[in-house]
Amino acid sequence: MNCLPKSDIRESFPILSTVFDDGKKLIYLDNAASTQKPRCVIERLKRFYESENANVSRGAHRLGNIATSEYETARDQIANFIGANPEEMIFTSGTTESINAIVYGWGEENVKKNDEIVVLVSEHHSNFIPWQQLAKRKEAFFKVVSVRRDGTLDLNEFKKAITNRTKVVAIAQVTNTFGVIHPIDEIVEIAHSKGAITVVDGAQSVPHILTNVKEMNADFLAFSGHKMLGPMGIGGLYISKKRIGEMRPFFFGGGMIDRVYNDRTKFANPPQKYEAGTPNVAGAIGLAEAVKFLKKVGMAEILDHERQLLEYSYHKLDGINGLALYGTRDLEKRVGVLSFNIEGVHPHDVATILDFQGVAIRSGHHCAQPFMRYLGIHYTARASFYFYNSVEDVDALTDAIKDVKERFS
Amino acid sequence: MNCLPKSDIRESFPILSTVFDDGKKLIYLDNAASTQKPRCVIERLKRFYESENANVSRGAHRLGNIATSEYETARDQIANFIGANPEEMIFTSGTTESINAIVYGWGEENVKKNDEIVVLVSEHHSNFIPWQQLAKRKEAFFKVVSVRRDGTLDLNEFKKAITNRTKVVAIAQVTNTFGVIHPIDEIVEIAHSKGAITVVDGAQSVPHILTNVKEMNADFLAFSGHKMLGPMGIGGLYISKKRIGEMRPFFFGGGMIDRVYNDRTKFANPPQKYEAGTPNVAGAIGLAEAVKFLKKVGMAEILDHERQLLEYSYHKLDGINGLALYGTRDLEKRVGVLSFNIEGVHPHDVATILDFQGVAIRSGHHCAQPFMRYLGIHYTARASFYFYNSVEDVDALTDAIKDVKERFS
Amino acid sequence: MEISELYADIIMDHQRNPRNYGTLEEKDVEVHTTNSSCGDEIFLEIKFDGDKISQIAFHGHGCAISKSSASIMTELVKGISKQKALELSKKFVEMVKIGKTQERELKDAVVFQGVSQYPLRTKCATLSWHALEEALKRTAV
Amino acid sequence: MEISELYADIIMDHQRNPRNYGTLEEKDVEVHTTNSSCGDEIFLEIKFDGDKISQIAFHGHGCAISKSSASIMTELVKGISKQKALELSKKFVEMVKIGKTQERELKDAVVFQGVSQYPLRTKCATLSWHALEEALKRTAV
Numbered sequence A, B: 001m002n003c004l005p006k007s008d009i010r011e012s013f014p015i016l017s018t019v020f021d022d023g024k025k026l027i028y029l030d031n032a033a034s035t036q037k038p039r040c041v042i043e044r045l046k047r048f049y050e051s052e053n054a055n056v057s058r059g060a061h062r063l064g065n066i067a068t069s070e071y072e073t074a075r076d077q078i079a080n081f082i083g084a085n086p087e088e089m090i091f092t093s094g095t096t097e098s099i100n101a102i103v104y105g106w107g108e109e110n111v112k113k114n115d116e117i118v119v120l121v122s123e124h125h126s127n128f129i130p131w132q133q134l135a136k137r138k139e140a141f142f143k144v145v146s147v148r149r150d151g152t153l154d155l156n157e158f159k160k161a162i163t164n165r166t167k168v169v170a171i172a173q174v175t176n177t178f179g180v181i182h183p184i185d186e187i188v189e190i191a192h193s194k195g196a197i198t199v200v201d202g203a204q205s206v207p208h209i210l211t212n213v214k215e216m217n218a219d220f221l222a223f224s225g226h227k228m229l230g231p232m233g234i235g236g237l238y239i240s241k242k243r244i245g246e247m248r249p250f251f252f253g254g255g256m257i258d259r260v261y262n263d264r265t266k267f268a269n270p271p272q273k274y275e276a277g278t279p280n281v282a283g284a285i286g287l288a289e290a291v292k293f294l295k296k297v298g299m300a301e302i303l304d305h306e307r308q309l310l311e312y313s314y315h316k317l318d319g320i321n322g323l324a325l326y327g328t329r330d331l332e333k334r335v336g337v338l339s340f341n342i343e344g345v346h347p348h349d350v351a352t353i354l355d356f357q358g359v360a361i362r363s364g365h366h367c368a369q370p371f372m373r374y375l376g377i378h379y380t381a382r383a384s385f386y387f388y389n390s391v392e393d394v395d396a397l398t399d400a401i402k403d404v405k406e407r408f409s
Numbered sequence C, D: 001m002e003i004s005e006l007y008a009d010i011i012m013d014h015q016r017n018p019r020n021y022g023t024l025e026e027k028d029v030e031v032h033t034t035n036s037s038c039g040d041e042i043f044l045e046i047k048f049d050g051d052k053i054s055q056i057a058f059h060g061h062g063c064a065i066s067k068s069s070a071s072i073m074t075e076l077v078k079g080i081s082k083q084k085a086l087e088l089s090k091k092f093v094e095m096v097k098i099g100k101t102q103e104r105e106l107k108d109a110v111v112f113q114g115v116s117q118y119p120l121r122t123k124c125a126t127l128s129w130h131a132l133e134e135a136l137k138r139t140a141v
């Protein structure tokens, strides 16, 4: 299995050569929702199921040994990718499960009445509702901090919002709506200075920006495999050494115990303690393969490429009458997400009309209703790039946008 | 893709033709831990990632439409397989998550101080610890009902254990230790007659016995895809119409909402309400393919075949000195699980020595420590059959067992 | 299918100039329905004259499909009986589900046949019809 | 590898007739260690003579690998200094990890080289050695 990205990276992704029945070519610009999978990841899954498949850890046979050692090697590689130690990273089904796991495993025990939980108004529902509901259960304050209309955070405003009563600060390093990169190091530092713990939603950052949890110094980091070339149904949660002692298991079951008595249970050590039941072994192994691919492409190169596409998009679209482009103009503070609206045209219509041309984008509230409401808009259309997108893809996008404008004018 | 089981069913499973480096052929008898995957399931995953991959529901592009409709079709087919309506079945990562979901979504709200939660001593940890811990949090009584030493349940004893204070009865329809089939209809009826709700752990029954949740009349049924030819990381939870109203979402995030405000959230209708975040679309589709395969083989034929292998095993092993075969001798009350011990030989050694011959079995407490302790044994060795196992597999097993006995005598 | 089939002239016309758009001074029933998969919403108001829909108006926000569908729906049902309106609604919903219809009564609404190819957009086309059904149910005797 | 290599005569001999099996009348330290992945457990008791391990005994339950390994371990460390015992332990653990060793001092314990091919069983082989390390740690000054 050669996983080296080909000179033409697109060829490593079978789906990218899709031509639909009507002759339209697929131009996939919905990467913030889910990325496509390189051949090596698809083949790795196949190989696992064809020659290595077994449940992990508790078997004493050859396949069990292979599955177990591949699973733990996957953990090593993925943990290493985010700068963590293997025993600090647990596998989950994705960012949503990871964040809910923090809420159940850490929040239920540690958040008390009158504590404050702080999020930004621009959070994805997966990093918003779990905290909102926890606050409700605990009679804690759920504090929603505003951002600027361009999606960026005013650090001074943020600082004022953090008090000695702040127990949790939960923030996406990169927003999925506008692709804005928040100054996560400063945010973590401010939160810690008041004694709050920090939860970083890395769903949109880990796939696009080199991540090092130790430098970031966050207490928790959540991410999804499917947004970074990996299979669906697998993701990760980093738990710092400091927090792991305060966290109770959130799922109970097989594989996470030392001894079970009728009246009590002694749990295993982390990471097993937090991984109940049969894990998604194939998913973990597939994600490890994805991470290898990303490393070979290079995280710096990925971000750089996305920025270039973003700049090129602005170059082609800027100044068009009635076209709103959202997010800060300082593109250094952005990953390759382009949210926009065409005056008088509902973004669903934009998406459908683009889709006729084979251009796949997303439209809607992007699981960020509080942010949309705050901005006074209902939805946006959103194109999101990854390293396999090309300048030609952007041309197709921008031409199609112009076509919509004309059609509706 | 032709998924019709070949005349020789084994050929549909690529891994079953494995020959290891040392020339030993794989004889896979660890199906209670995880089953192998037919080619059509593996190919279905590949095809999804190569030509259909996208996030579901919220996209307005072609791939999103395909993924969404395949995902919902998968739900229809899998729900139908267990006799449920699609809106009564949610996808989870497996039995363990399903049972924990019941505990968080239903148990936290409905179980009160001094209520009783009833399980059998023979439950798998995944259907034992979640309830034990819930009872602890709620100051409820956790009642562990004994079974006979052969693994069967004395219904009269069970009846006595159920009182008007019993709130939950959580029981595996089939035990993973000895493969004993419990009279689930009667159990549910007794529980309901006292007003208790019933949670059926179907991890070992759904793959082996035709399941109809409506006839069974249980409130909840949990099962795992990987134990029934499906991919890892996917499973299901049936929630009866009666209970769905009492259940709050257990995971919060994208895709399960109607409206999100800063201070409150209005949730979507079931099943979406209980499926937060990006689902394991590929897993669901793969499991639907697995279910199709099972249907073609025929559930009655599967159980029948397993019984024949079990009877043949007993025929070959019965009466051997120092060999303990566990579980009721009424093989009509069993699926194809053979738990045993050789006097004076640790089951880990049994498993390792069998593995030298290519015979893959499992040894240990099988995530049922309370049951092992109750029986006064530490572990058993366990061979577990599925429909693709043959009489020759059983011969290899029984010959190897005899070999171990000699080696250690 | 071509873009021009789904975004046919007639649809574009209704979305630019929706008929019966706004509110009624006098109304017997008002319904607020949302499309939870995207958040679009419609407010539908009806005044009856005996069993007949004598006046109808809608407002809200939505895409071209939902807006034009609402506009065409109000034109279709204005002046007809509740019973007849319900029948039309069933026929419309069936049409966008299976992608075709024989029903001439649906008149201009037949342009929404093509939406069946966009399962996620069928809800846009049926939103106003569902609001209508809800309104009729509420005022049923 | 053949079965007879992992379940070598010497291992089978020790598992049938474990040396130093049982308890001590007088002991300086007792350690209870479990292999959480399978639940096997060992109780290890030691009596020191100054810095030397003068008496040692174990009991508990475990597989042939863990039992014979414990038996061989007790024979190896009886009569030697704490320091020396710790060094042996490190060498043993290293050996089962990488699957080979040059260390002649490990004597009969070298039969456990093959266990490295069974990652889940290496813990069986090292269980008693970890108990030993724990015992020595507890009695360190």
Ligand SMILES: Cc1ncc(COP(=O)(O)O)c(C=O)c1O
Residues within 6 Å of the ligand: A254, A276, A277, A278, A279, B032, B033, B094, B095, B096, B097, B124, B126, B127, B172, B174, B175, B176, B201, B203, B204, B224, B367
């Ligand atoms: C009876 C029973 N319940 C629950 C489980 C847990 O299933 P999973 O590990 O797939 O979550 C198993 C499988 O190990 C089982 O056999």
Ligand SMILES: Cc1ncc(COP(=O)(O)O)c(C=O)c1O
Residues within 6 Å of the ligand: A032, A033, A094, A095, A096, A097, A124, A126, A127, A172, A174, A175, A176, A201, A203, A204, A224, A367, B254, B276, B277, B278, B279
């Ligand atoms: C910022 C952000 N957080 C959380 C999520 C949720 O991730 P998942 O759906 O993979 O659980 C997403 C993706 O939709 C996201 O973009």
